[in-house]
Amino acid sequence: MKKLLSLSIFSLVTFSLSAQSAPPSTDIHVYSMKEKKGEITLNKGKNITNREGYDNQPAFFNNDYILYSSYQKNGQNDILIYDLYDDKVTNLTKTDDSEYSPTPVPGYDSFAVVRMKEDNSQRLWMYHLDMKKAPQLIFDKIEPVGYFAISEQDVLMFVLGEPITMVMANMTVVDDDIITSNIGRTIRVVPGSTDFTFERTEEDGSHFIYRLNKASKEFSKVVEKPEGASDWTITQEGTYITSVGTKLLAFNPRQHSEWEEIMDLGSMAAKGITRMAVSQENDKLAIVINN
Secondary structure, eight states, rough: OEOOOOOSSSSOOTTOOOSSSSSOOEEEEEEEEEEEETTEEEEEESSSSSSSSBBEEEETTTEEEEEEEEETTHHHHHHEETTTTTEEEEEEEOOOSSEEEEETTTTTTTEHHHHHHHOOEEEEEETTOOSOOOESOOOOOOOOEEEEEEEEEEEEEEEESSOOOOEEETTTOEEEEEEEEEEEEEEOTTTTTTEEEEEEOOTTSSSEEEOTTTTTEEEEEEOOOOOOOEEEOOOOSSOOEETTTEEEEOTTTTTTTEEEEEEEGGGGGGGGGGEEEEEESOEEEEEEEOO
């Protein structure tokens, strides 16, 4: 494996998370979900943000809460947490910096974020829900980070540059590896395993979803993304969910030979569906819809 000698030479590209200008308006919708052998049923959708402004990058925390990234009136981007039962929202990161891509840290009442400081650096930080401890820098020398996923103590990261690279590093060991390049922004942990799943753009322009064996660092193809699809997620039963236009699609490697339609959201999703997340108990799906 290639060692990551220096990422500081990578120039920022158009994926930059800069908060200097207001991002597009989006809302997070949560649906109750049932799944049996890869067949998914959704109902009782609810817009949990329902405002003009950027609310995005949802991640379920302990099944009953959703962490998400939200653009504030002061020009900062903060991490908010929504209580699905009490319908209550709390701002967790009222700092002078902007935070993005909230992700629960396994085994802790904590979450990791991409924190953008005044110098436009983008590094991973860990925040604690009780807010009694100061935020902790996870990796000092790995930046600029765009997106990531955590499996045990290992972190797989989308690192901005030319080309965009996928880097794996351990939170307790000073070591890192470049796994591959030209990856997409969706990175997930495969439920029931320690493996990761990610997407990569091939030389012919096609987009494939891969599974990465965390131990061997070898990866294999799962399925080609549908034409026009962008973000995706994976259920606790291993079913991939994505969208094309106003439609939600599913693919389970053990049950399906091709992508199958789950639901057409019609006019409410006319401007597109982007990021998605599945709850830990596999009973809820959060999707982001452009306003």
